[in-house]
Amino acid sequence: xxxxxxxxxxxxxxxxxxxxxxxxxxxxxxxxxxxxxxxxxxxxxxxxxxxxxxxxxxxxxxxxxxxxxxxxxxxxxxxxxxxxxxxxxxxxxxxxxxxxxxxxxxxxxxxxxxxxxxxxxxxxxxxxxxxxxxxxxxxxxxxxxxxxxxxxxxxxxxxxxxxxxxxxxxxxxxxxxxxxxxxxxxxxxxxxxxxxxxxxxxxxxxxx
Numbered sequence: 001x002x003x004x005x006x007x008x009x010x011x012x013x014x015x016x017x018x019x020x021x022x023x024x025x026x027x028x029x030x031x032x033x034x035x036x037x038x039x040x041x042x043x044x045x046x047x048x049x050x051x052x053x054x055x056x057x058x059x060x061x062x063x064x065x066x067x068x069x070x071x072x073x074x075x076x077x078x079x080x081x082x083x084x085x086x087x088x089x090x091x092x093x094x095x096x097x098x099x100x101x102x103x104x105x106x107x108x109x110x111x112x113x114x115x116x117x118x119x120x121x122x123x124x125x126x127x128x129x130x131x132x133x134x135x136x137x138x139x140x141x142x143x144x145x146x147x148x149x150x151x152x153x154x155x156x157x158x159x160x161x162x163x164x165x166x167x168x169x170x171x172x173x174x175x176x177x178x179x180x181x182x183x184x185x186x187x188x189x190x191x192x193x194x195x196x197x198x199x200x201x202x203x204x205x206x207x208x
Contacts, residue, residue: 031096035104042195049084112203165201
């Protein structure tokens with residue numbers, strides 16, 4: 001009787017061990033969602049964007065390059081949504097297979113950005129403080145040290161046409177499609193800075 005009990009106990013312990021190992025195997029077969037969040041206008045990664053999955057809510061933030069990783073995700077189909085300040089949110093559907101990594105690329109459309117936070121610092125560094133578009137040396141009567149001065153334009157007229165960056169003289173000059181290219185006799189603005197200005201104008205050139 002004792003021997004039968006010992007055998008039964010051994011079987012129970014074996015089953016328990018197998019169950020535990022099985023659970024561990026299931027956990028190891030979880031997948032991963034990796035991807036990037038980029039600006040539709042510039043193609044540059046959006047840093048600090050929030051990425052959320054649904055129906056199982058997991059949230060991470062993109063790094064400085066706009067990249068993100070959602071680790072330890074149960075296999076299944078998810079909606080992945082990205083949110084960022086000054087951008088419209090966007091969602092994609094992603095299928096995660098057991099033990100595999102799913103890749104997604106989310107494109108966000110800018111709502112224009114902030115003049116005070118994104119645009120004025122570009123003008124201050126490149127055009128006003130060390131350039132020739134300030135109160136003391138306003139070339140062509142154009143001052144780029146405030147929103148009101150920018151929208152007042154130069155002696156030749158408006159340099160910014162809200163919602164129309166393509167035909168705005170300011171954009172033509174910084175891109176070099178109209179001469180002289182600006183900043184004059186200095187390095188061109190970075191692709192990122194050009195994109196911020198373009199987005200801001202296309203978003204309505206708001207005083208925000």
